[in-house]
Amino acid sequence: MSSQADALIPAPPKLAAKSYILIDADSGEVLVENNADKQLPQASLTKMMTAYLVETEIAKGNITPEDKIRVSVKAWKAPGSRMFIKEGDSVSVSDLLKGIIIQSGNDASIAVAEHIAGSEAAFADLMTQHAKKMGMENTRYENATGLPRPDHFSTARDLSILANHIIKDYPELYSTYSQQYFTYNGIRQPNRNRLLWRDKSVDGLKTGHTDEAGYCLVASAKRGDMRLISVVMGTVSEEARARESQKLLAYGFRYFETIKPYSAGDILNEPRLWAGAKDKIKLGIKDDLYMTIPRGQAKRLTAKLNVNKVIKAPVQEGQNFGVLQISLDDQVLAERPIVALENVQEGGLFKRLWDAVILFFTDLVS
Numbered sequence: 001m002s003s004q005a006d007a008l009i010p011a012p013p014k015l016a017a018k019s020y021i022l023i024d025a026d027s028g029e030v031l032v033e034n035n036a037d038k039q040l041p042q043a044s045l046t047k048m049m050t051a052y053l054v055e056t057e058i059a060k061g062n063i064t065p066e067d068k069i070r071v072s073v074k075a076w077k078a079p080g081s082r083m084f085i086k087e088g089d090s091v092s093v094s095d096l097l098k099g100i101i102i103q104s105g106n107d108a109s110i111a112v113a114e115h116i117a118g119s120e121a122a123f124a125d126l127m128t129q130h131a132k133k134m135g136m137e138n139t140r141y142e143n144a145t146g147l148p149r150p151d152h153f154s155t156a157r158d159l160s161i162l163a164n165h166i167i168k169d170y171p172e173l174y175s176t177y178s179q180q181y182f183t184y185n186g187i188r189q190p191n192r193n194r195l196l197w198r199d200k201s202v203d204g205l206k207t208g209h210t211d212e213a214g215y216c217l218v219a220s221a222k223r224g225d226m227r228l229i230s231v232v233m234g235t236v237s238e239e240a241r242a243r244e245s246q247k248l249l250a251y252g253f254r255y256f257e258t259i260k261p262y263s264a265g266d267i268l269n270e271p272r273l274w275a276g277a278k279d280k281i282k283l284g285i286k287d288d289l290y291m292t293i294p295r296g297q298a299k300r301l302t303a304k305l306n307v308n309k310v311i312k313a314p315v316q317e318g319q320n321f322g323v324l325q326i327s328l329d330d331q332v333l334a335e336r337p338i339v340a341l342e343n344v345q346e347g348g349l350f351k352r353l354w355d356a357v358i359l360f361f362t363d364l365v366s
Contacts, residue, residue: 018234025227029292043208046146065094078106113144177204276313
């Protein structure tokens with residue numbers, strides 16, 4: 001961003017945490033980061049991936065929320081936080097998912113892991129594979145719970161990537177992350193994410209704590225058209241992780257805004273098409289363009305299209321014919337390929353010959 005724009009924004013807050021990051025969920029822009037690629041124990045933040053894999057299996061049709069899962073001895077005896085399922089009980093996938101997300105149940109996490117992959121170890125291998133597929137380069141899973149293991153770690157950046165996938169890939173299931181309480185087996189437990197009570201715009205995601213990891217929190221909030229994701233790792237208390245997360249979210253919402261200047265499929269230009277069945281070709285961008293800019297600076301943005309001078313048929317949808325640049329003052333903030341929004345075949349023989357003659361004399365004149 002330009003120095004003029006930067007002058008409007010104070011330095012980001014410094015947090016009492018080992019690692020942290022704040023991103024705009026739609027644009028992917030990193031607004032604040034510190035030690036964001038440092039590999040750290042992830043404690044129960046692990047269960048974000050456990051839940052994601054359950055949601056993936058539901059989306060694929062391999063399991064349904066109503067399916068019953070039989071609880072093993074290992075799941076029943078799981079140490080740490082629990083939803084209090086009993087050995088031999090058959091518990092619905094829906095209840096187990098709530099037990100994982102809201103109650104942070106280690107017993108529920110092991111139960112779904114064994115059901116989906118046959119064993120917790122095999123499930124952990126699937127978790128690591130999914131992480132790599134998402135671009136989580138510094139994450140490894142050895143279990144489904146987050147209980148301490150030597151090679152079980154993640155980073156603030158990787159966890160922000162995972163949070164974004166949870167929110168966007170399965171929006172119909174995301175509301176579970178904002179649920180404040182869940183009762184199972186007559187035991188009512190609160191969600192450990194204190195921000196769900198303090199800030200109505202916060203709607204997720206997950207807490208974590210072990211002696212090794214400290215107190216961690218992945219939070220997301222949406223105000224207006226802007227959604228932010230914060231990750232705070234290695235704070236000293238439940239209160240500290242909530243307070244430090246609030247600092248990040250408050251900074252992001254106060255000083256930045258998300259805009260969508262162009263949508264996928266918007267016709268940005270219709271230049272002359274040579275030798276085609278049509279005389280013009282519709283050009284635009286392939287995906288929605290989201291940008292994070294200093295709050296109140298949208299009027300200072302300018303857009304520039306650099307389109308190929310000569311475009312000849314045949315043209316395939318998605319074919320690249322230039323670049324869109326969005327700038328704030330003199331600094332380019334975003335670039336996207338300009339692509340064909342339609343297929344256009346070659347014109348008839350006479351059309352091709354006529355356009356070739358016109359192009360020949362146009363080149364001579366130019």
